[in-house]
Amino acid sequence: MTLAHDTTGKLVLYQAEEEARYVREGLWESPTIAQHLHIAARTHGDRDALICGDVRLTFAELDRISDRRAAGLHRLGLEPGGAVLLQVHNTANTVIAWYALLKAGLVPVCTLPLHRGHEIGEIARQTRPVAHLVAARDPRFDLVGFAFQQAEEAGVERTVLVSDGPADDPRAVELDGLGDDIDDAEARGIVEVIQAGLGMQSLAVFQLSGGTTGVPKVIPCLQAPYWHYGASLARAMGWGPGDRVAFMMPIVHNAGIIIGLQGPHSVGATLVLGVPDASAALDLVVRNGATDVLLGPFAFELALDPGLAAATTLRRVLFSGKKVPSRYMAMLDARGIWGGQIFGMSEGLCLTTPLDFPLDARTASVGIPISPADEIRLYEPGTEQEVAPGEVGELCVRGPYTLHGYYDATEHNRRAFTADGFYRSGDLMAERTIAGVRCYTVEGRIKNMISRGGEKINTEEVELLLGSHDAIADAALVAMPDARLGERACAFVVTRDGSAIDLAEVRAHFDRLQVAKYKWPERLVVLPEMPRVSQVGKIDRRRLREIAETLRAEPR
Known part of the structure; x- marks a missing residue:
């Protein structure tokens, strides 16, 4: 099979002995994610695979319709191996x-639909997409026009696909009916031929890093490892046929694919898909008889909602994105609902609190790894020296679904991995014993990163953007605590020659640069000079964080 473009030298694969071990231990199974869905459709055909609003699709229906869409995409001339940018909704x-x-x-x-030219232009440069799939309607932005503009500015031909509505631009291709004129057997045959040309370590998905320097690095997710990620989580959570997992965060995101799609579908469970709206969370769970729900920081309050008494089918609640106040866990426990935490990375490694963990351990920790082959070491930051038990160290990981290298990033990979292949996450953790069980606790980050409702904001990237404004001589971005989203971005700036600047002008500057809105500073503090650590001259970020802790976001 001929791929759309050559990835030789850009992908870092698992060694042959690693692949053999993971296959031998039953961790890597059928070669591709698409084949796993087809197996699930044969096993759980009449069960619901998806509930989204008024739409219900069984596994058999989802398999059949996606076969036809795939055959239609193939008929368009989109060759296997080609990347497709996704900016779509739930x-x-x-x-x-x-x-x-x-x-x-x-x-x-x-x-994400929130990404603009600043991000999409660089991501497209790295992945060389052959197509761009966008929502036909977005109340905030013309994504269709944006997709064509991006291709024109890059000087490339790129198929623009639209979904969830008609294409107003005659150049765009409507995906939702594509392939409907193709016979089911013919469509299945086309898919089988394509899948036969792929293997366990074929490139499946490009995810984005939550934060290295600059615009996010591209994470290549391979077929068997990426399926193992979701399947391992499903086993850890005890999911099975008949379970209904409610998910409200962006589905085209690592958490969405693992927790919402591949996790439940690997065991014949149902995805109940909603939108990122805390006010709709209770209705989503109750109306659809959800057994499980993932709550991001914006929706933590659901655990305290008296209306949750009507959620008679709800058995498990997973919290993600920030530390969970103990009262949330205690309230769920009083209602007979299991509460736990999950910590995961697009690069790999996921930890969650086991179902049999005591309440204190589920409240204070993120649990243990989901796969028996996950390996964790906690190193003194910047070294390969392990810390003593109970001490805080940098989380370094290796395993059957953790990447071996960012895409086409040889120099960066030399810094991002240890000599023996452990990924340096930049997160600080400690291994502790709580209520008699061994578990891991999150203690902070080495990297200067802000986690805004689960979306990661790289401070260096935003500081460079701030510094590109003519009036700004120096800039620093730090996290500002927020009860709903966990953290928001607070910018400290020193202006040139005492020039005046306010938050409205900074936001207008970011708008002109086409920067995603979630990265825009939500508070601006103008300083006469930047506080620095005297010994080395670096910005005193600890002092800035202390100031930011006393501030609140300004309305947009």
Whole structure:
């Protein structure tokens, strides 16, 4: 099979002995994600695979429709191996499109509808997409026009696909009906031929790093390892046929794919898909009889909602994105609902609190790794020296779904991995014993990163953007605590020659640069000079964080 473009030298694969070990131990199974869905459709055909609003699709229906879409994509001339930028919303058509792209041998690039030219231009430069799938309607932004503009500015031909509505621009291709004129057997045959040309370590998906320097690095997710990620989580959570997992965060995101799609679908469970709206969370859970729900920071309050008494089917609640106040866990426990935490990275490694953990351990920790082959070391930052038990160190990981290297980033990979292949996460953790069980606790980050409702903001990237304003001589960005989102971005600036600047002008500057809005500073503090650590001259970020802790975000 001929791939759309050559990835030789850009992908860092697992060694042959690693692949043999993971296959031998039953961790890596059928070669591709698309084949796993087809197996699930044969095993759980009449069970619901997806509930989204008024749309219900069984596994058999999802498999059949995504076969036809894949065959339609193939007929368009989109060759296997080609990358496809995704800027879509949480809808049933997005789930269909996800599996259709994989069945067509295409590589979804998991960007967000919020991303603009600053991010999409660089991500496209790295992944060289052959197509761009966007929502036909977005109340905030013309994504269709944006997709064509991006291709024109890059000087490339790129198929623009639209979903969830008609294409107003005649140049765009409507994905939602693509392939409907193709016979089921013919569509299945086309998919099988494409899948036969792929293997366990074929490139499946491009995710984005939550934060290295500059615009996010591209994470290549390979077929068997990426499926193992979701399947391991499903086993850790005890999911099975009949379970309904409610998910409200962006589905085209690592958490969405692992917790919402591949995790439940690996065991015949149902994805109940909602939108990122805390006010709709209770209705989503109650109306659809959810057994499980993932709560990001914006929706933690659901655990305290008296209306949760009506959620008679709810058995498990997973919290993600920030430390969980003990009262949330205690309230769930009083209602007979299990509460736990999850910590995961797009680069790999996921930890969650086991179902049999005591309440104190589930409240204070993120648990243990989900796969028996996950390896964790806690090193003194910047070294390869392990810390003593109970002490805080940098989380370094290796395992059957953790990447071996960012895409086409040889120099960066030399810094991001230890000599024996452990990924340096930049997160600080400690291994502790709580209520008699061994577990890991999150203690902070080495990297200067802000986690805003689960979305990561790289401070260096935003500081460079601030510094590009003519009036700003120096800039620093730090986290400002927020009860709802966990953290927001607070910018400290020193202006040139005492020039005046306010938050409105900074936001206008970021708008002109086409920067995603979630990265825009939400508080601006103008200083006469930047506080520095006298010994080395570096910005005293600890002092800035102390100031930011007393501030609140300004309204947009």
